[in-house]
Amino acid sequence: MYKDGEFILIVPYSFPEYVTPASKKHQKMEKIQLNVNSGLTTEVLCKTTSHPLKERKREPGKLDFVYEAQVLKWSKIDFIVKYHASTTGPFGGVLLQSPPTSSIDQREMFGLYLFAGPDNSTKVFRKEVVFVVDISESMNGNIIEVTKNALIAALSKLDREDSFGIVAFNNRIYLYSPTLESATNESIKDATEWIKTNFIALGGTDMPIALDQALDMFSGTSKSIPMVFFITDGSVENEKQMCEDIQIRLQNKGSELSPRINTFGIGSFCNHYFLKMLAMIGKGHYYASYDTDSIETAIQIWFSKASSSILTNIVIDGLDDLEVYPSTIPDLCSERPLIVSGRHKGNFPEKLIVKGMNADMSNFSIDIEVQHANDIPLEKILAKTQIESYTIQAWFSQDQDLEKKIAKISLETGTVSEYTHMTLWKTEPQDKPSKSGKKQGKKEGGFQSIETLKTEMIKVLHHLGLGFGNVVATSENIPPGFEQRTPNQTEKLVRVASDCCANVCGKCCCMCCIEACSKMNNQCSVVLTQLCGAVTCLGCFECWD
Secondary structure (H helix, E strand, O other): EEOOEEEEEOOOOOOOOOOOOOOOOOOOOEEEEEEEEEEOOOOEEEEEEEHHHHHHHEOEEEEEEEEEEOOOOOOOEEEEEEEOOOOOOOEEEEEOOOOOOOOOOOOEEEEEEEEEOOOOOOOOOOOOEEEEEEEOOHOOOOOHHHHHHHHHHHHHOOOOOOEEEEEEEOOOEEEEOOEEEOOOOHHOOOOOOOHHHHHHOHHHHHHHHHHHHHOOOOOOOOOOOEEEEEEOOOOOOOOHHHHHHHHHHHHHHHOOOOEEEEEEEEOOOOOHHHHHHHHHOOOOOOOEEEHHHHHHHHHHHHHHOOEEEEEEEEEEOOOEHHHHHOOOOOEEEOOOOOEEEEOOOOOOOOOEEEEEEEOOOOEEEEEEEEEEOOOOOHHHHHHHHHHHHHHHHHHHOHHHHHHHHHHHHHHHHHOOOOOOOOOEEEEEEEEEEEOOOOOOOOOEEEEEEEEEEEEEEEEEEEEOOOOOHOOOHHHHHOOOOOOOOOHHHHHHHHHHHHHHOOOOOOEEEEHHHHHHOOOHHHHHHOOOOOOOHHHHHHHHHHHHH
């Protein structure tokens, strides 16, 4: 993770008792080796560690640590390391790689990353924020409640210099105020009461009028960055037209700080590619939640990330034939790094120049060094963002050639897409008689056998992608598609174990058995095995009878 200018590595290092093998109380050796490669040429400083690390090697941008200890009991403390680059301002790097000869796209691949840096005094843009929230009938129940809580928490994070508005919508729109209000304690308190009173899940879903209303509310001042935070669980028929209208509207604004549109999708019935397209047009951030329990936390993460802009209007200078994913570069935030990938045709320079605008409206420029990353599977990393960016364009333009290209990239890289399916196959060897009489394989029943492979299809896995929304479900106000997931074998075992532990019959449960067996000596294990074998034989006799 990256937070407050620091990289944070957390590795779980605590396990239940039945996982850790039982042993006598004698000393054991614990060893953890940590290698840090930041991809930078500047010094890396390790600030906080959960275990006493010994430095073995230090190079520009790299660190090598080891932890060794003699212990009587295995450690139950998670392994945590915090480190940062020795720099005060924003920093970054570029990873460059040539594509494999088998790739359908022979342009060079690159990944660019930019971090805000550890300087906490970096100024954040003033904000004009308008929350646009879906309160249609499908949001009823716990969904509307957790959305309320998340919105109230977001309001409390606004600075006094910021201003805000709230637009709730179903078939109609409901305004907290026709104009933006200053984010004072009094106005936030009043807005909180208004949300609790007016956020009632009823009616249908009419998105265009709500978004148009939000864009009309901005003052047009150049001293703050306008931001729309759009939350919905539905999909409507005129989404492409909405994207075209908003794109034209933003282009006609002509100001240095055009409105940023941040989108959040709830469940599987909304069209996530429509929401991604809106965010891309508005140089904003997209986020989603697919289960009720994570909505509140996800909205807070999304809002914190999008509202902490420190660098805007970012462009990459020095490259002509350039394709980036996403196609519009979002702002750099203090809460999260900016990661952009893409492809380039021609000679790639040794340094790239990244330009933008600071929160004080001054110009920003930074030189970023390019590294040839032959030991990193950049194609696999790039495939997901490339497929996602192409899919947004294919949905918007209905370009069938682009859909075919996405399918080819998906098959080539083994990455899920909306235009391919994944199939599970089982392959196992089998013997069949040989008519030639040649000595192949083993002789079974007077015949020579040849070992062949038998292939059998197990299952075709459909709908692995996000999908393009469900307009019918939205029009009928069906709650978001939080489908019940079938538990896997481990979850079934844990569930059975917990159920039988809850019984007060004094029976021995699975988990109890595991814990007990982990503390047995070898002789006791042998006796228990023989006893289980005897019981099994008695069961077989019963079947034969």
